[in-house]
Amino acid sequence: RTRLALLQLDASRVTQPAGRLSGGERLKAAMAIALWRETPAQLLLLDEPTNHLDLESIVAFEQALKGFTGAMVVVSHDEGFVQAIEPTHTLVWQSTGWRLVAV
Numbered sequence: 016r017t018r019l020a021l022l023q024l025d026a027s028r029v030t031q032p033a034g035r036l037s038g039g040e041r042l043k044a045a046m047a048i049a050l051w052r053e054t055p056a057q058l059l060l061l062d063e064p065t066n067h068l069d070l071e072s073i074v075a076f077e078q079a080l081k082g083f084t085g086a087m088v089v090v091s092h093d094e095g096f097v098q099a100i101e102p103t104h105t106l107v108w109q110s111t112g113w114r115l116v117a118v
Contacts, residue, residue, distance in 0.1 A: 016029055018047050018050075018051045019043065019044065019047050021075060021078075021079060022043040022046060022047055022072065022075050022076060022079060023043065023069075023071055023072040023075045024040055024043040024044060024047070028040055029044075037067065038066070038067035039067035039068045039069075039072060042064065042067060042068070043072065043076075046076065046079065050079055050080075050082075050083060055083075055084075055085065056085055057085040057086065058085055058086050058087070058088075059080075059083065059085065059086070059087045059088070059089075060087075060088050061087060061088070061089045061090065061091070062090045063090060063091055063092070063093075064076065064089065064091065064096075065091065065093045065096050073093075073096060074099075076096075077096060077099040077100055080100045081099075081100060081101065087100070087102075089102070101118075102118055103117065103118055104116060104117055104118060105118060
């Protein structure tokens, strides 16, 4: 529950079935599992992860991801979020195609 609280998931919601949670709450629960289970995930695939989150939750999410030691593939239009999680590489579209660029 403490770790869920770090991701701004209200304690009253932790006992609810996943089907009763909002999209943002399901994302927070899934991220807690991926980040803090006994054997943490080694790869996160995140597609627009901030879509269902308020600003306070986005900041908490950024902080949690900064401590993640595995690999992440993040697709997001939220440039502030992408910069906050401090990527080591980005994909950039150029007229010749996609290019992987070290940050």
